[in-house]
Amino acid sequence: MPLIETGKLVDDAWVHLGDDDALPAADVPVIVSLARFHKDRDTLVGRNGGLGIWLASSQHPKDIADHLADFALVALDFPKFRDGRGFTIARELREHLGYRGVIRATGHTLPDQYLALVRCGVSQVEIPEGRDPALWAHALTEISTAYQVSVAGPLSMARLSRHKKTEHAA
Amino acid sequence: MSPSAAARQIDPPANGLPSHAGIYHYDQVDRDFLKERVEQFRRQVARRLAGELTEDEFKPLRLMNGLYLQLHAYMLRIAVPYGILTSRQVRQFGRIARQYDKGFGHFTTRQNLQFNWIKLVDVPAILDLLAEVDMHAIQTSGNCIRNVTSDQFAGVASDEVVDPRHYAEVLRQWSTLHPEFSFLPRKFKIAITGSSADRAAICIHDVGLIAKRDAEGAVGFEVYVGGGLGRTPFIAKKLRDFLPEDELIAYLEAVLRVYNAYGRRDNIYKARIKILVHELGIDTFRDEVEAEFARMPVAQYRLEPAILDGIRARFASQPYEVLEPISGVLARARLEDQAFNRWVRTNVAAHRQPGYAIATITLKPAGGIPGDVSAEQVDVIADLADRYSFGEIRVTHEQNLVLAHVRQDDLPALWKALADIGFGEANSGLITDIIACPGLDYCALANARSIPLAQRISERFADLDRQHDIGELKIKISGCINACGHHHVGHIGILGVDKKGVEAYQLTLGGSAAEVGAIGDIMGPALSADETLDAIDAVVGVYLDRRQDGERFLDTLARIGHTPFKDKVYAAH
Numbered sequence: 008m009p010l011i012e013t014g015k016l017v018d019d020a021w022v023h024l025g026d027d028d029a030l031p032a033a034d035v036p037v038i039v040s041l042a043r044f045h046k047d048r049d050t051l052v053g054r055n056g057g058l059g060i061w062l063a064s065s066q067h068p069k070d071i072a073d074h075l076a077d078f079a080l081v082a083l084d085f086p087k088f089r090d091g092r093g094f095t096i097a098r099e100l101r102e103h104l105g106y107r108g109v110i111r112a113t114g115h116t117l118p119d120q121y122l123a124l125v126r127c128g129v130s131q132v133e134i135p136e137g138r139d140p141a142l143w144a145h146a147l148t149e150i151s152t153a154y155q156v157s158v159a160g161p162l163s164m165a166r167l168s169r170h171k172k173t174e175h176a177a
Numbered sequence: 178m179s180p181s182a183a184a185r186q187i188d189p190p191a192n193g194l195p196s197h198a199g200i201y202h203y204d205q206v207d208r209d210f211l212k213e214r215v216e217q218f219r220r221q222v223a224r225r226l227a228g229e230l231t232e233d234e235f236k237p238l239r240l241m242n243g244l245y246l247q248l249h250a251y252m253l254r255i256a257v258p259y260g261i262l263t264s265r266q267v268r269q270f271g272r273i274a275r276q277y278d279k280g281f282g283h284f285t286t287r288q289n290l291q292f293n294w295i296k297l298v299d300v301p302a303i304l305d306l307l308a309e310v311d312m313h314a315i316q317t318s319g320n321c322i323r324n325v326t327s328d329q330f331a332g333v334a335s336d337e338v339v340d341p342r343h344y345a346e347v348l349r350q351w352s353t354l355h356p357e358f359s360f361l362p363r364k365f366k367i368a369i370t371g372s373s374a375d376r377a378a379i380c381i382h383d384v385g386l387i388a389k390r391d392a393e394g395a396v397g398f399e400v401y402v403g404g405g406l407g408r409t410p411f412i413a414k415k416l417r418d419f420l421p422e423d424e425l426i427a428y429l430e431a432v433l434r435v436y437n438a439y440g441r442r443d444n445i446y447k448a449r450i451k452i453l454v455h456e457l458g459i460d461t462f463r464d465e466v467e468a469e470f471a472r473m474p475v476a477q478y479r480l481e482p483a484i485l486d487g488i489r490a491r492f493a494s495q496p497y498e499v500l501e502p503i504s505g506v507l508a509r510a511r512l513e514d515q516a517f518n519r520w521v522r523t524n525v526a527a528h529r530q531p532g533y534a535i536a537t538i539t540l541k542p543a544g545g546i547p548g549d550v551s552a553e554q555v556d557v558i559a560d561l562a563d564r565y566s567f568g569e570i571r572v573t574h575e576q577n578l579v580l581a582h583v584r585q586d587d588l589p590a591l592w593k594a595l596a597d598i599g600f601g602e603a604n605s606g607l608i609t610d611i612i613a614c615p616g617l618d619y620c621a622l623a624n625a626r627s628i629p630l631a632q633r634i635s636e637r638f639a640d641l642d643r644q645h646d647i648g649e650l651k652i653k654i655s656g657c658i659n660a661c662g663h664h665h666v667g668h669i670g671i672l673g674v675d676k677k678g679v680e681a682y683q684l685t686l687g688g689s690a691a692e693v694g695a696i697g698d699i700m701g702p703a704l705s706a707d708e709t710l711d712a713i714d715a716v717v718g719v720y721l722d723r724r725q726d727g728e729r730f731l732d733t734l735a736r737i738g739h740t741p742f743k744d745k746v747y748a749a750h
Contacts, residue, residue, distance in 0.1 A: 067438070089237060089320070091360025095437045098357055103472050117230075119221065119238055123356035139229070149217045152210040154350045155426075156477050157357070163477055164426060167350050167484045 008133040014144040021059055021080065038082050041070060052077050064092040068099045075106050085114035094127045101128035101158040118142035122150060126157040197493045198263040198569035199332055199581070201346040203311040204491065211308045214315060218242050219301040241321055241359065243314030244300060247619050251295040254317040255307060259327035259345040260288030260572040264559035266310045267570050271552035277303055284540060284548040286612055286663060288326050288572040289317055293619050315353060320361045322352035328370045328377045329573040330535055333581045335527040339371035339388035339396050343488050344425065347480065351426055358433050362440035363448035365433070378574055380404050380413045380694030381666055383450045384432060396422040402432060403454030406660035411451040412694040414459040416466065427478035431470040435462070495567045495582050500532020504585030519645060520592050520603035534585050537605045538578040538595055543639035544632050547613045548576035554598045565591050575612055577605065607644045608652060609635045612663055616656030616673060623656030625673025625680035630654060630706055637710055647717055650730045666690035668730055669716060670697045671709065682709045686742060687734050698739060701747050712746045719745050
């Protein structure tokens, strides 16, 4: 899958590891399911390559809260673009759990959702094959006003008053 | 200082809008945002037309911009934030109706306006015309926080405790393109009132807010959650008795987070928050919300007084004249003209400003289509608003309009002018003041037609003497179980059903969307349209026979029960 970060196509070093797949070389970073993580935790956290965890939209951040330090990346699945649970999960990871690693959206998203994903704390998006990456780049600049607080800013409601100029999402 | 000297205009006059209309006046930030949003949608339409977006992908995007595909054409639903408009905005509706629709528009139960005959390729141009007058169709549909609704008498009602408009505007801005809550399990409707009398039907909303004051005068909110109609109707349950003003946004974020995380997504009919609240129970739901609220960095979400001051400053106030509380002109006109007197009785409400009144324009002429207005009528109403009500017009959830600041002295002239365009009917709150959804004439979901039935009921009960004798009686008609016509909360509710391929109507009795909300009870088997008319006659007949002094229809029904009504209606079957 093509990978977008800050609006640009970037290389993807991460490998999605199926629950029964053999581990690649120790320096290849892998993304695993929660089941695989629980099964092979000791092996996985001891590797040199980074460890990423993949959450289904029905899974909850509290399921990984105790292990967040193990993960350089959290991948959130959007089984279909209408399933908006990932927005809340991403925001919760950032806001409540203080997670500072990479949050990646996987599955089916639209460029029209990209800015909202970023504002909720998502840092990368795996975009469906065959889509024009330029749409994602453009999506970040389409709407320059943010009326509400979000983890990517602004961090107060002051915009509503128009009294203060506040920074907001890139 | 006289009130008129203190009246606040928005300076510079906002986009040429009448600066004393009691709307939130846009600033440059709002206009820039709207321009970007229109451009965004223009590109989405282009991508759809070029095949870069599938219809499945385009659908939620167009819905979030108020665009539905109906039986015969696209319908565009335009947001009227908490139901308040300027005359210039209303004239723009007329222009759009002439240029892009069939010369009329339709006011809805959510205080919005719909055009029913729109072409997809025209939509960006229509959005440009709307943006010219600071209007849009954002979040009038889709699984997001919808346009916030409120009391049509906000800011002028004599029974008002807190003006809900400023909070409604805060909610409008906060919910606009909310990054976290634009792909919810299902739509999310918030209604807010600040009066003891509930004219906003808060009990049937996903979240209902009653703004009130504590003993020290501080503003807070009674918060209700989980109301809604559709195939599983619920009256909202109380979540908080007094939410402090500055916690409003934080708390609503907590409610929506719990909903977004746990609301059902497996079944569209069980996806509203009312089902989540019902399945968890209100106490467990409250615990979840409070737990989320406790974790939040509440300071970030605090609604500081300065923010509210900033919002308030963008609302104009009205340069009222200092008048005698009782108008001699009005008193004489009422004595001289019984028809006018009757209109004053039903369609005029008390205003907090001495010498002024609130006038309701019922869009329910005998035999008419509830909520429909032609471009010509709209232009006249805009002129009347300029002449008599500081250029301001409001929309009610009962599909009527309101001129909220009329000098009592001007009421006779206003009434005559309204009668000239067919809107002088003295029937606000009466049996012909019917709510009806678009029904099978327009809607792909409907089982039966609503509008022709509403028209026939309106004709059957057109006699104003009889209507006034019957008194307050609310009929609400939905063409299907989605309940857009609020039939569950009609004193008499009518639901269109499909009876082996034939349109039929199921009647309910005893619903109410007032302070003590209630879902009506089904009377019995569905009836044909003809039988429905006779059944309503029969129900009214029982009420008139059995009522005691001063009893309204609902009072008699509560006292004698449903059986006498059912017996009468189904006696012939």
